[in-house]
Amino acid sequence: MENNQIDSKVSETIRPTITAKVEIPLQRSKLHTEDLQVDKMVKSESGLETRNVHAWFDKHHALADISLHFPKNTVTGLIGPSGCGKSTFLRLLNRMHEFIPRAAMAGEVLYAGNDIYDPGVNPIDIRRRIGMVFQKPNPFPAMNIGENVVAGLKLSRVKTSNKEALIEECLTRAGLWKEVKDRLGSAGGSLSGGQQQRLCIARALALNPEVLLLDEPCSALDPGSTLRVEETIVQLSATMTIIVVTHNMQQAARVSDYCAFFLSDGGPGQLVEADLTTNIFSHPSDTRTADYVQGRFG
Amino acid sequence: MVVLAAIGGFLLYRGFEIFKDFGFSFITGSKWDIGNAEDTSTAILGIGAMLFGSVITAIIAVVISVPFAVATALLIEFYVPKWFKTILISVLDLVAALPSVVFGIWGYAVLLPLVENWSKTIEHYLGWIPIFNVPSGIFGRSPFLAGLLLGLMIVPIITSVAREVYSQAPRDLIDAASALGGTRWGALRAVVLPFGRSGLVGGTMLGLGRALGETVAVYLTLNLVFQVNFKILASAGGNVASLIATKFGEATEYELKALMAAGLVLFLVTLLVNFGATIIVNKSRKIV
Numbered sequence: 001m002e003n004n005q006i007d008s009k010v011s012e013t014i015r016p017t018i019t020a021k022v023e024i025p026l027q028r029s030k031l032h033t034e035d036l037q038v039d040k041m042v043k044s045e046s047g048l049e050t051r052n053v054h055a056w057f058d059k060h061h062a063l064a065d066i067s068l069h070f071p072k073n074t075v076t077g078l079i080g081p082s083g084c085g086k087s088t089f090l091r092l093l094n095r096m097h098e099f100i101p102r103a104a105m106a107g108e109v110l111y112a113g114n115d116i117y118d119p120g121v122n123p124i125d126i127r128r129r130i131g132m133v134f135q136k137p138n139p140f141p142a143m144n145i146g147e148n149v150v151a152g153l154k155l156s157r158v159k160t161s162n163k164e165a166l167i168e169e170c171l172t173r174a175g176l177w178k179e180v181k182d183r184l185g186s187a188g189g190s191l192s193g194g195q196q197q198r199l200c201i202a203r204a205l206a207l208n209p210e211v212l213l214l215d216e217p218c219s220a221l222d223p224g225s226t227l228r229v230e231e232t233i234v235q236l237s238a239t240m241t242i243i244v245v246t247h248n249m250q251q252a253a254r255v256s257d258y259c260a261f262f263l264s265d266g267g268p269g270q271l272v273e274a275d276l277t278t279n280i281f282s283h284p285s286d287t288r289t290a291d292y293v294q295g296r297f298g
Numbered sequence: 299m300v301v302l303a304a305i306g307g308f309l310l311y312r313g314f315e316i317f318k319d320f321g322f323s324f325i326t327g328s329k330w331d332i333g334n335a336e337d338t339s340t341a342i343l344g345i346g347a348m349l350f351g352s353v354i355t356a357i358i359a360v361v362i363s364v365p366f367a368v369a370t371a372l373l374i375e376f377y378v379p380k381w382f383k384t385i386l387i388s389v390l391d392l393v394a395a396l397p398s399v400v401f402g403i404w405g406y407a408v409l410l411p412l413v414e415n416w417s418k419t420i421e422h423y424l425g426w427i428p429i430f431n432v433p434s435g436i437f438g439r440s441p442f443l444a445g446l447l448l449g450l451m452i453v454p455i456i457t458s459v460a461r462e463v464y465s466q467a468p469r470d471l472i473d474a475a476s477a478l479g480g481t482r483w484g485a486l487r488a489v490v491l492p493f494g495r496s497g498l499v500g501g502t503m504l505g506l507g508r509a510l511g512e513t514v515a516v517y518l519t520l521n522l523v524f525q526v527n528f529k530i531l532a533s534a535g536g537n538v539a540s541l542i543a544t545k546f547g548e549a550t551e552y553e554l555k556a557l558m559a560a561g562l563v564l565f566l567v568t569l570l571v572n573f574g575a576t577i578i579v580n581k582s583r584k585i586v
Contacts, residue, residue, distance in 0.1 A: 096477055128479030138474045142492035155480030155488055200474070207479060 047072040053107035064268035075242045077256035084262040085269025086245045094130035095123040130211040131204035137196035139188030146184035152207045174202035175232040194225020214244040261289045313559025338552045345560045352537035356509035358445025367456035394454035402518035405447040413443045417531040438533040444520040452505030459501025463494040503575030513539035538564040
């Protein structure tokens with residue numbers, strides 16, 4: 001199923017920061033069976049990239065010098081123990097960071113070649129193109145399921161010619177359509193936690209973003225719901241760049257193409273290493289990564 | 299509680315005879331004639347017009363003050379920097395603490411001429427709507443003026459309740475709206491306003507309670523006329539509280555009893571409104 005899509009995607013799956021050439025099967029999902037050949041010297045022309053990013057909360061230095069590249073149409077897992085700055089980093093990527101009082105940042109976040117922190121850039125535009133799903137499912141309580149899906153359009157005053165078709169499309173992409181098609185008028189809160197989270201994904205999809213940021217999307221969900229959300233992530237990655245923060249190592253192994261391991265040794269959070277997910281889990285180059293992914297700490 | 303019961307009991311005791319004599323017509327009737335001072339049976343006393351005046355001025359006050367209070371509350375909670383927020387809050391507290399007689403004098407001296415002009419303009423363009431029609435051509439101390447003044451007086455109460463509720467709006471929902479490319483105003487409209495709706499209703503009812511019971515400000519800005527006047531721009535009206543204040547000094551013994559009875563009615567109405575408001579405000583707190 002969907003082999004073609006995955007294939008074309010994998011051929012684009014290119015990563016610049018690591019020089020070795022790998023030829024290994026990528027176990028990124030059950031859907032994937034092909035071997036992967038990646039030339040990591042070539043830079044993907046699109047996607048998202050950070051250069052020497054720092055973050056502060058007041059005087060507290062939360063993140064130091066993070067440079068990462070997220071190739072187009074891949075899933076990158078951000079892993080690391082609590083308090084290492086993963087979520088802070090994620091919020092930097094669509095300028096949600098600046099909502100926190102006294103928060104500051106330095107460095108560049110390049111999206112389609114432009115720094116999203118350039119003075120001329122409207123953060124609202126950035127957030128429309130780089131969607132975000134939060135840890136706790138948070139459908140708008142005052143809206144029903146259908147209204148929740150198109151809430152982003154209403155918020156950004158985007159007109160749509162066919163609302164019903166869009167609702168169906170987004171819910172289908174989020175893997176929720178079959179479950180809710182007969183009750184689009186009921187409250188978003190009436191769904192289960194997992195369904196609510198997929199509703200939140202559908203809500204983010206309605207704006208047709210090119211990048212989707214997920215901040216521990218399954219940490220409040222049961223295993224069954226988690227699996228459904230993971231399937232959704234894998235399917236979506238065929239058409240969009242996904243960055244997911246997770247505490248769950250199995251999840252990172254199941255859904256991501258790449259993993260970035262963050263760690264704080266009491267000081268600011270730092271990037272220990274970033275690599276193909278298979279490398280991170282089989283032969284990471286840093287012993288701390290090995291210790292973490294094998295559950296020796298964190 | 300004891301004080302409440304004592305006041306209620308006292309008013310009921312003093313006003314009981316009036317209710318016995320006039321029954322329900324005391325509330326519905328709109329004539330206030332003490333007749334022959336020696337013979338209480340010639341008196342016709344009814345507070346209908348005054349009760350109507352209380353309600354209509356309070357409604358005008360609420361209609362004017364709610365949008366203003368909501369805007370102020372949102373401004374304070376979400377827009378202004380912290381140092382300015384502190385200043386705004388103290389200004390509102392100050393306004394809340396202003397004696398109503400000061401409001402009344404200001405309303406009479408400053409607001410009255412302004413409102414008279416506005417009223418003429420409104421009547422000129424919207425006079426075909428019955429409530430804006432002024433056949434007498436006398437504007438001046440109208441329910442509109444009194445309601446406007448009351449509205450300004452209750453803005454601080456409604457603002458402070460609204461502010462409290464809005465500040466408890468869930469952060470993650472505001473974040474969600476922002477992450478969907480919502481502007482700040484969009485996020486407020488999608489999340490904060492629906493969240494604070496019931497709290498706002500409660501705060502509004504608290505303001506309504508104060509507007510219903512206001513005495514001096516209405517006494518100074520509303521022409522006491524015993525008729526049910528729904529033409530809000532015309533200079534006629536009154537409310538129960540200002541009726542009591544007006545008549546109290548020179549009342550006959552029997553009239554005094556009637557004023558006590560009127561006080562009881564007002565007491566019950568405001569009690570009811572405040573009680574409802576408290577329930578709604580508390581309920582909106584529990585949802586959080």
